[in-house]
Amino acid sequence: MKRIGQIFITVSLVALVLWVIPWLYNLMTLKPYSTPFTLYSCIIHDFTSLDRSDGKAFQFIDRNGNIHGDEVQPMFYASILASRGALPDTIEGRPVTMEEIDRNSIIVTSDPKDINRKQSKVHLLMESVPERLELKDPEEAVVSRKDGLYIYDMAANTLLKEKSDAFNAALRDKGFAFPARLFAGNPSDRKAYDEGYLVTDAEGKLFHFKQVDGTMEAEHFTEADRINLKHLIITEFENRATLGYLISTDNILYMLKPDGAVIPTEVRFDPQKEDLLVVGDMFYYTIKVSDEKGEHFYALRSGDFSLADKMDRPYEFEDEFNLCEYIFPCRFTFTSSNDGWVKPRLQDFSWTGLIVDIVLAVLIIMWRRRDRNPHF
């Protein structure tokens, strides 16, 4: 038993050292790294990045190195330009008004850490057409179970059986097969209108449902049946240009129109591994997909979501001395910036570290064999 105890302690200590020392080293040597804010310009039709190199706050640089002021991004800085009287009347032959700019401004983000975690089976349910017009905080919740959706009155914590049956019947009428798989919704009153939920059924088919006057309004988007979906994002923007974004298992981003039309785009995005930032305006959507190696920018035309331009920006890593590589064969971590799970992960395998450790282990064993007092 003593020998087993020694092995247990040794293994635990090795794991602890491989976890804590590299973590501490990384913490001490960590340096900030940021990339410039980049948008596609509807004026010069190129990607422009915010340049702070000479201390100026709003100076943009394009891919050819030309310097521009904030007038190169009239959609993003519309209010400031308008206050200076510098907002163009027309761009690309289209009249520009503040109202149109506001209505078409969108921002969407997606973070793998929000996706790679245990998702709740409970989804809050809003009334999409509230009696007093203004959206109200949800009072009911949908609980997704194997055999259907169950609607609960949250305040009373009671099942609304009749309503649940009616909701399930409405979905089954549209061909929905329980249990539901993917859910995407934004049950918040901080938006212009509510579109309920985009949801996939047991067969991966895409449906949309919302609560209208207390009853379920459901629709099946047959055009999406041909796509194997792995992630959904609902968009409830003022311009109603899209109902949502669909991401397939082969990482293609599709735009879902409110009428159920599905438009494939050139954007490749893995929601489980990559961050997404969409900044859209009247003319273009700038889509940034970032992973561990760099950023990929896509400019899509706002009307038909066709590709206008594309740019890749790899991160500029400097070859820095990493002491841990010469001491440890690998690094042990339990958390990741890409998911919400705590689990053991071995990273940064190093042959040098392994050889150094083997030599050290042999030396220690030799030293201990010579030692007549094994009191440790």
Add this chain to the structure above:
Amino acid sequence: MNKMILYKEWLKTRWPLLGMAAVMVAFTFYSLLNLAKVVEFRGADILWSTLVFKETVLIEQLKYLPALAGAVLSVAQFLPEMTRKRLKLTLHLPYPQGKMIALMALYGMAAVTLLSLLQALVIGIVLGRWIVSELVVRVLVTAAVWYLAGWATYLWMAAICLEPTWRMRIVLLLILAGLVWLLFLSGIPEAYNGFLPWLVLYVLCGAVLLYHGVARFKEGLQD
């Protein structure tokens, strides 16, 4: 003989056990009373939306209590054995030494488990009045790793008490610190789901450290 050993353990631990039970009752009552007031003033809806949208399970105030209970019980049970080397007497009782250590550890583990189960039961019943069972399960599954921390501190602190040398005590203390850090590493609900069975296995394997310490004690090792 089993009853006598268990009675001896009870005599050693009754006041710390009752004290920890009182602390856990008080904190649990306070935490649930807070939630009851939130429900009274803002409605139970707020608990649902908080659980769905935020990285919380509402009872974070209670997360360190099982770990504290494990440590307190362990010290109360095993420290007296080591003061003035009473463990020698215990090991000389007409009873197999291995079974003796196992019975002592089982008593302590059962006490920690009982405290944890009672607390989880009360939390489950009370929360079940306000939120749907899926959310209650989410809360309790998230809290499972906190209860595991109770077992971990119990076993490791027992091993530290039984260990005769300070050098090895420090090593065990470092491993315990790492283990406790790991068990409280993330506040994301159900973050440990897949890893939890392996953590349970590792923590239970820590029982071998009790025998390791006793073996070293019998060898006469000391600083």
